[in-house]
Amino acid sequence: MRLLAVVTLAFASAACGPAAYAGSTFEGDSEGWTLSNNGPLTTPTLEREGGNPAGHLCGKDEGDGDIWYFVAPQKYLGNASSTFGKRLTFDLKQGSIYNQVRGRDVVLNGGGLAVTWFFRFAPGLDWTPYSVRLDADSGWKIDEPTGPGAAATEADLRTVLGDLRSVRIRGEYFDGLNDTACIDNVYLGRD
Numbered sequence: 001m002r003l004l005a006v007v008t009l010a011f012a013s014a015a016c017g018p019a020a021y022a023g024s025t026f027e028g029d030s031e032g033w034t035l036s037n038n039g040p041l042t043t044p045t046l047e048r049e050g051g052n053p054a055g056h057l058c059g060k061d062e063g064d065g066d067i068w069y070f071v072a073p074q075k076y077l078g079n080a081s082s083t084f085g086k087r088l089t090f091d092l093k094q095g096s097i098y099n100q101v102r103g104r105d106v107v108l109n110g111g112g113l114a115v116t117w118f119f120r121f122a123p124g125l126d127w128t129p130y131s132v133r134l135d136a137d138s139g140w141k142i143d144e145p146t147g148p149g150a151a152a153t154e155a156d157l158r159t160v161l162g163d164l165r166s167v168r169i170r171g172e173y174f175d176g177l178n179d180t181a182c183i184d185n186v187y188l189g190r191d
Helices: 002-015 154-162
Strands: 022-024 034-036 045-047 056-060 069-071 087-094 106-110 113-117 128-133 141-144 147-151 164-170 180-190
Touching: 087 164, 106 154, 113 154, 154 164, 164 180
Parallel strands: none
Antiparallel strands: 022 180, 034 069, 045 056, 056 180, 069 164, 087 128, 087 180, 106 113, 106 164, 113 141, 141 147
16 A cells, blocks of 8 residues: 555656746646736737647737846745755747847846846747756856846845745847747746
């Protein structure tokens, strides 16, 4: 009987996907994700096909010059201290690879502080995977009003993760209106 319980538990854990503090695969709904800095459009569109592998979310630029972001729902927030040293992973794609703009690619706010991480390369027209460790060796910067500041220390990241208030992943890479971007397979705290 004990062996059956262990096998059942192992199967149930594997069926839920990779272990993480929080995750979103968008297979059935938008899971509470929103868009920010995007004019009147604040709700992303759920696409049931074409994701990596099936469902995914897309946003379209409706704003006036502001860079817009995919914003994580409540299940990602709170005391995320257990994610320190683990990874934030996600897949992105965009609708155009021309006329690209730079910006803060991932922004984490918490504990009265914000840290940001910059991609080495922008997402392509097909799904582009991203993975960043939540540690002081992975290039996180203190987010300043004028741009990236000093390198974030372990204490800075622990402060942010200990009272995580916002997780934003950039969706706008094209300089102009009507650009699109899509996101899939977001995991915070993946091993």
